Amino acid sequence: MSQNAERSRMRNSTQRTAPSSPxxxxxxxxxxxxxxTEPSLKAVLHARLGQDRGQLAVAEALAWAWVNWKKLPSIDHPIQYLAKVGTSRTRLRRLDPKVEARPPIEQGDYEPKLDDALKALSRQQRVCVFLIAALGFTYSEAAGHLGLSKSTVQRHYERGIEKLRSSIDPPTDESDSP
Structure with a gap:
């Protein structure tokens, strides 16, 4: 075995051994x-706050978790708690408007009315629609991450979807057509 291969094997084997210090x-x-926890935390915060502020909130929440690591085991719902930490810590900062700018969508189907329709939803409806429709969460999973009951999440989702449908494809009045 070459010297480099042996060093690499030794390095890898020492990395897998039990940690030596607290x-x-x-x-x-x-x-x-x-x-x-990061995937769920990221999904919740991106749904609540948008991509840019959501990413900052994830970083803030995980930084808080590191500093308060001894407290974390006593918290019943750490993802929900950290989502609140991330939300509150980013609320205090003014984000540069340039940071929130989105690049233009280059490919795929895109409904131009969707942005305005999503903005018209309540915050809870928008979050529930995003978690369930876009990320594939179940009602129970979304409820657990948001600290809401399953029926409340389902109600927010159903109302949000109905508002989106009527905003994007409003019903036409058949009596006006020739």
Whole structure:
């Protein structure tokens, strides 16, 4: 075996061994926590706040989690709690309007009325529609992440979808047609 291959094997084997210090244990536990919770946290915060502020909120929430790591195990619903932390920490900042600008959509089907129709929904309806229709969450999953009952999430979703449908494709009055 070449010297480089041996060094690589040794390095990899030492990386898989048990952590030797409390700091390494904490880091590994936190990394595992982030891998498990970040996708859901990101989905909730992006749905609530939009992509740019949502990404900032995820970073703020995970930074808070790192600093308060000892408190986190005592929190019953960590994703819901961290979503509130991220939301409140980004609320205090004024974001540069340039950061919120979206690039033009280049491909795929796009309904021009969709942006305005989504803005017309209540915040809860918009979040529920995004989590369920766009990300494929079940009512129960969305309810757990948002701290709402399943029936409340279902009601927000159904009302939101109905408003979107009527905004994008309003019913036509048949009596006006020749």
């Amino acid at each position: 700091q390494e244990v904490r880091e590994r536990e936190f990394e595992s926590f982030v891998r498990a």
